[in-house]
Amino acid sequence: MSASPPGVLAAALAERLGQRARWRPIEIAFWVAAVASVFLLPGKHIILAEIAILALFALSLDLILGYAGIISLGHAAFFGFGAYCAGLFAKHHLINEPVLALGAAGLAAAALGFVTSFLVLRGSDLTRLMVTLGVALMLREIANRFDELTGGADGLQGVGIAPVLGSFAFDITGHVAYVYALAVLAILLVLARRLVHSPFGLSLRSVKGNALRASAIGIPVNARLVAIYTVAAAYAGIAGALLTQTTAFCSLDVFSFERSADLLLxxxxxxxxxLYGGLIGAVIFKLMQDWLATMTPQYWQFWIGLLLVAIVLVGRERMSRWLDAARGLVRLR
Amino acid sequence: MLTILFDGIAYGMLLFVLASGLAVTLGLMNFINLAHGAFAMAGGYAAVVLVNKLGWPFFAALPLAFVIPALAGLLLERTLYRHVYTRPHLDQVLFTIGLVFMSVAATDWVMGSQQVFVQLPRALEGRFEVGGVGIGRYRLMIIVLCGLLTIALQFALARTRFGSRLRAAVDDPRTAQGLGIPVNAVFSVTFAVGSGLAGLGGALGVEVLGLDPHFPLKFMIYFLIVVAVGGTSSITGPFLAAIVLGIGDVAGKYYMPKLGAFAIYTIMIVVLILRPQGLFSRAPGR
Structure with a gap:
């Protein structure tokens, strides 16, 4: 390898990257199933829309946790910020068209992510945990205190959402909501795929592996972390905006610690x-939550906690080895 | 004005006793334990049940509010926590969040979701005036009791054989083990005492902080602030941080109710950015 001229090396690299970025059959099957669910499960569209939103939110956390190794206990900060932005845009008729409002909320969350990203660059895991948690709690306090604007603890009332693209109005059955959320999820997943399979994505992985060595081979570690944190914040903000738009409501709950903790789970x-971890996790989590909530309406959190403890005690490495074995069978990777 | 200062000090002292166990596990043992508040809640509910249901005197219930969470802590440390000490921080976070969720739901199931109160002895109710400063009897008791505990804790860590063993075990477990220090037993006892102190703090705090099943989640951030801002190299750092936090919180709620907890979080973030090792650490920041 070392003897080959730079051009050949670059071509070989590009080919490797291209191979990694190729769509696998299982991925295509996943999306075929998703589209089929639009037609085959018309009665389930409300929960399916929730799943799609949660999946997008988890995808956003995966970008910083799975690719950059940043542990966040306050990712709901961006989710909530996007949710309130979308709610306020619609309520005060600043931006009526949902797709435009979605983009604007995403940009706003990205700006917040950019500013706060400098806070997570420094310090140990503990400092990062505290700072991310602190930012989420701070935003929650702000939303709580400025109740003339946000409705405080009662939530943002009277949010009327205009029809998507001017022609598809949200309905009570959740058909439009689901198709809308699924489309947004698909588009953003394709973008995320391009991002993580690009040289930029590879450099992120090296930063996660060993930040010191990554900087030694010339990767600007801090700039990479700021960039991915900003992108992840935008994704989370869009997920939050989707929640507001599909439910026409937004409460302080969007900033809650439980939301960030559930997201980790x-x-x-x-x-x-x-990338698909968040999507698969969202499907399993929501179905489980739904099932547990019907069995024990008040205490389902207990079982969520038990699951977290069990996962850690069994060991994530061991679980991912099982998953790898399963994936080896279906060749997702 | 001085009354607020007094209340703030009492509140801070209480926070310190609640968080002191965390200062050791998180600060010294570098284990991220978000479930610390669950032990405090156990102590609080133990006191409530003993006093209200079984008719024990308040002061007789306090030792049990220490012992019960300490035993629970010992049991959990022996069975579960020990496997997670050497894991990555993400695992520790997930594990302890799981414990918090379980404790919240379980408490809700057993005790109900409403806020509970504890019947105080007559002697502790009301307040008296000294030179124009209103002094609550109960808060005075907290200050005295927590002050004594703090001195005892500082003494135990700095002067006793156990304290030096603990510090040795934290600095370098392998070498300490080689020197014949029973590292695992030292950690177990430390964890149990920390949980017990949290329980005692929880029992004392029922009157001041309130108690309901969401206690571990509500106060998690406060405990973490005490430890993270106070720094982890000594017990005096968290103590000072707890006092400052207590006074700041009480004064903030009194003078600027609109801002509320906002100021606390802001200060925490600023401190963590400027001094990631904590305000009062002896090691240079970074």
């Missing part, structure tokens, strides 16, 4: 670092 169930 979603991603851990699905597995980190291959």
């Amino acid at each position: 979603v991603l851990i169930i699905g597995g980190t670092g291959y």
